[in-house]
Amino acid sequence: MPSIAVFNMDRQKVGEVELSEEVFNTEIKEYLMHLALRIQLANRRAGTVKTKTRSEVAGSNKKPFKQKGTGNARQGNVRAPQYPGGGVAFGPRPRDYTLSMNKKARNAALRSALSFQFKNERITVMDKLDFDAISTKGFVGFMKRFEIERSLIITDNFTHNLQLSCRNVPHIKLLKHDALNIHDMLKYKNIIITQSAVQSVEGALQK
Incomplete structure:
Protein backbone atom coordinates (compact mmCIF):
# COMPACT_ATOMS: atom_id res chain seq x y z
CA MET A 1 0.00 0.00 0.00
CA GLY A 47 -32.42 26.45 -17.54
CA THR A 48 -34.79 29.34 -16.78
CA VAL A 49 -33.81 31.71 -19.61
CA LYS A 50 -36.80 32.68 -21.76
CA THR A 51 -37.81 35.27 -24.34
CA LYS A 52 -41.34 36.34 -25.24
CA THR A 53 -42.85 35.28 -28.53
CA ARG A 54 -45.13 37.47 -30.63
CA SER A 55 -48.14 36.05 -28.81
CA GLU A 56 -46.77 37.11 -25.40
CA VAL A 57 -45.54 40.69 -25.93
CA ALA A 58 -47.82 43.66 -25.40
CA GLY A 59 -49.20 45.33 -28.51
CA SER A 60 -52.13 45.64 -30.85
CA ASN A 61 -53.47 42.92 -33.11
CA LYS A 62 -54.46 45.52 -35.68
CA LYS A 63 -52.77 45.53 -39.07
CA PRO A 64 -50.46 48.56 -39.37
CA PHE A 65 -51.80 49.23 -42.89
CA LYS A 66 -54.06 47.51 -45.35
CA GLN A 67 -53.00 44.31 -47.08
CA LYS A 68 -52.80 45.60 -50.66
CA GLY A 69 -52.23 48.78 -52.54
CA THR A 70 -49.59 50.52 -50.40
CA GLY A 71 -46.49 49.16 -52.13
CA ASN A 72 -45.17 47.88 -48.80
CA ALA A 73 -44.68 44.28 -47.77
CA ARG A 74 -47.77 42.87 -46.12
CA GLN A 75 -47.73 42.96 -42.33
CA GLY A 76 -49.86 41.23 -39.72
CA ASN A 77 -49.34 43.32 -36.60
CA VAL A 78 -46.65 45.30 -34.77
CA ARG A 79 -45.89 42.40 -32.42
CA ALA A 80 -44.12 40.52 -35.21
CA PRO A 81 -40.35 39.85 -34.73
CA GLN A 82 -39.25 42.39 -37.36
CA TYR A 83 -40.72 45.30 -35.39
CA PRO A 84 -38.92 47.00 -32.49
CA GLY A 85 -40.47 45.68 -29.30
CA GLY A 86 -41.94 42.71 -31.11
CA GLY A 87 -41.67 39.09 -30.05
CA VAL A 88 -38.49 37.05 -30.49
CA ALA A 89 -38.44 34.35 -33.14
CA PHE A 90 -36.81 31.05 -32.12
CA GLY A 91 -35.63 32.43 -28.78
CA PRO A 92 -34.57 30.28 -25.81
CA ARG A 93 -37.22 28.47 -23.81
CA PRO A 94 -37.07 26.99 -20.29
CA ARG A 95 -35.53 23.54 -20.29
CA ASP A 96 -34.03 20.99 -17.93
CA TYR A 97 -30.28 20.36 -18.34
Missing part, protein backbone atom coordinates in the same frame (compact mmCIF):
# COMPACT_ATOMS: atom_id res chain seq x y z
CA PRO A 2 1.28 3.52 -0.74
CA SER A 3 2.06 5.78 2.18
CA ILE A 4 2.36 9.52 2.61
CA ALA A 5 3.92 11.77 5.25
CA VAL A 6 1.74 13.46 7.86
CA PHE A 7 2.65 17.02 8.89
CA ASN A 8 1.63 19.36 11.66
CA MET A 9 0.85 23.01 11.01
CA ASP A 10 4.52 24.00 11.52
CA ARG A 11 5.49 21.67 8.64
CA GLN A 12 7.12 19.15 10.92
CA LYS A 13 6.71 15.52 9.93
CA VAL A 14 4.84 13.72 12.69
CA GLY A 15 4.32 10.34 11.05
CA GLU A 16 3.05 8.51 8.00
CA VAL A 17 -0.31 7.16 6.95
CA GLU A 18 -0.99 4.27 4.60
CA LEU A 19 -3.34 5.09 1.76
CA SER A 20 -5.82 2.74 0.18
CA GLU A 21 -4.49 1.31 -3.06
CA GLU A 22 -7.89 1.39 -4.74
CA VAL A 23 -8.65 5.00 -3.76
CA PHE A 24 -5.34 6.87 -4.06
CA ASN A 25 -3.33 4.68 -6.41
CA THR A 26 -5.81 3.24 -8.87
CA GLU A 27 -5.97 3.43 -12.64
CA ILE A 28 -6.71 6.98 -13.83
CA LYS A 29 -9.80 6.88 -16.03
CA GLU A 30 -9.81 10.22 -17.78
CA TYR A 31 -13.04 9.53 -19.68
CA LEU A 32 -14.92 9.05 -16.39
CA MET A 33 -13.43 12.23 -14.94
CA HIS A 34 -14.52 14.14 -18.05
CA LEU A 35 -18.02 12.67 -17.92
CA ALA A 36 -18.46 13.41 -14.21
CA LEU A 37 -17.25 16.99 -14.70
CA ARG A 38 -19.58 17.58 -17.65
CA ILE A 39 -22.55 16.23 -15.67
CA GLN A 40 -21.74 18.35 -12.61
CA LEU A 41 -21.48 21.54 -14.67
CA ALA A 42 -24.65 20.73 -16.61
CA ASN A 43 -26.60 20.17 -13.39
CA ARG A 44 -25.66 23.65 -12.20
CA ARG A 45 -27.56 25.26 -15.06
CA ALA A 46 -30.90 26.72 -14.06
CA THR A 98 -30.10 17.69 -15.64
CA LEU A 99 -27.93 14.67 -16.40
CA SER A 100 -27.35 11.64 -14.20
CA MET A 101 -24.49 9.29 -13.43
CA ASN A 102 -24.68 6.13 -11.38
CA LYS A 103 -22.94 6.03 -8.03
CA LYS A 104 -20.39 3.40 -9.04
CA ALA A 105 -19.16 5.47 -11.99
CA ARG A 106 -19.16 8.70 -9.96
CA ASN A 107 -17.05 7.13 -7.22
CA ALA A 108 -14.66 5.74 -9.83
CA ALA A 109 -14.23 9.26 -11.22
CA LEU A 110 -13.44 10.60 -7.73
CA ARG A 111 -10.92 7.80 -7.16
CA SER A 112 -9.27 8.65 -10.48
CA ALA A 113 -9.00 12.33 -9.53
CA LEU A 114 -7.48 11.49 -6.12
CA SER A 115 -5.04 9.07 -7.74
CA PHE A 116 -4.07 11.71 -10.30
CA GLN A 117 -3.30 14.21 -7.55
CA PHE A 118 -1.41 11.65 -5.47
CA LYS A 119 0.75 10.46 -8.37
CA ASN A 120 1.62 14.08 -9.16
CA GLU A 121 2.57 14.69 -5.49
CA ARG A 122 -0.10 17.32 -4.98
CA ILE A 123 -1.63 15.93 -1.77
CA THR A 124 -0.56 17.15 1.67
CA VAL A 125 -1.84 15.30 4.75
CA MET A 126 -2.18 17.17 8.06
CA ASP A 127 -2.57 15.67 11.53
CA LYS A 128 -5.08 18.44 12.26
CA LEU A 129 -6.01 21.84 10.89
CA ASP A 130 -7.27 24.47 13.30
CA PHE A 131 -6.44 27.94 14.60
CA ASP A 132 -6.66 29.30 18.13
CA ALA A 133 -8.16 32.54 16.81
CA ILE A 134 -9.59 33.92 13.60
CA SER A 135 -6.59 35.10 11.61
CA THR A 136 -6.32 35.48 7.85
CA LYS A 137 -2.68 36.43 8.33
CA GLY A 138 -2.10 33.21 10.27
CA PHE A 139 -3.67 31.14 7.52
CA VAL A 140 -1.57 32.85 4.83
CA GLY A 141 1.52 32.14 6.93
CA PHE A 142 0.52 28.49 7.17
CA MET A 143 0.20 28.26 3.37
CA LYS A 144 3.57 29.94 2.87
CA ARG A 145 5.27 27.45 5.19
CA PHE A 146 4.12 24.65 2.93
CA GLU A 147 4.94 26.65 -0.21
CA ILE A 148 1.63 25.87 -1.83
CA GLU A 149 -1.27 27.93 -3.09
CA ARG A 150 -4.52 27.41 -5.00
CA SER A 151 -5.59 24.57 -2.74
CA LEU A 152 -8.65 22.53 -1.89
CA ILE A 153 -8.81 21.86 1.86
CA ILE A 154 -10.70 18.73 2.92
CA THR A 155 -11.53 18.11 6.57
CA ASP A 156 -13.89 15.99 8.61
CA ASN A 157 -15.40 18.90 10.47
CA PHE A 158 -13.97 22.36 9.94
CA THR A 159 -14.09 24.78 12.83
CA HIS A 160 -15.44 28.32 12.96
CA ASN A 161 -11.92 29.77 13.28
CA LEU A 162 -10.63 27.83 10.28
CA GLN A 163 -13.61 28.76 8.16
CA LEU A 164 -13.31 32.49 8.85
CA SER A 165 -9.51 32.51 8.61
CA CYS A 166 -9.41 31.20 5.06
CA ARG A 167 -12.57 32.58 3.49
CA ASN A 168 -10.92 35.82 2.25
CA VAL A 169 -7.82 34.10 0.88
CA PRO A 170 -8.04 33.82 -2.93
CA HIS A 171 -7.89 30.43 -4.64
CA ILE A 172 -8.68 28.51 -1.45
CA LYS A 173 -11.76 26.37 -0.90
CA LEU A 174 -12.78 24.51 2.25
CA LEU A 175 -14.83 21.32 1.94
CA LYS A 176 -16.09 18.57 4.20
CA HIS A 177 -15.17 15.07 3.06
CA ASP A 178 -18.78 14.24 2.20
CA ALA A 179 -18.96 17.21 -0.22
CA LEU A 180 -16.03 16.01 -2.31
CA ASN A 181 -16.65 16.59 -6.01
CA ILE A 182 -14.80 16.23 -9.30
CA HIS A 183 -14.95 19.91 -10.27
CA ASP A 184 -13.13 21.20 -7.20
CA MET A 185 -10.51 18.45 -7.30
CA LEU A 186 -9.64 19.33 -10.89
CA LYS A 187 -9.93 23.10 -10.42
CA TYR A 188 -7.45 23.42 -7.54
CA LYS A 189 -3.84 22.47 -8.07
CA ASN A 190 -3.22 21.05 -4.59
CA ILE A 191 -5.20 19.14 -1.98
CA ILE A 192 -4.69 19.63 1.75
CA ILE A 193 -6.48 16.91 3.72
CA THR A 194 -6.54 15.99 7.38
CA GLN A 195 -5.64 12.49 8.50
CA SER A 196 -9.16 11.81 9.77
CA ALA A 197 -10.64 12.98 6.47
CA VAL A 198 -8.40 10.51 4.60
CA GLN A 199 -10.05 7.66 6.49
CA SER A 200 -13.52 9.08 5.83
CA VAL A 201 -12.86 9.48 2.11
CA GLU A 202 -11.47 5.95 1.88
CA GLY A 203 -14.50 4.57 3.69
CA ALA A 204 -16.83 6.33 1.26
CA LEU A 205 -15.00 5.49 -1.97
CA GLN A 206 -13.69 1.96 -1.45
CA LYS A 207 -15.42 -0.61 -3.63
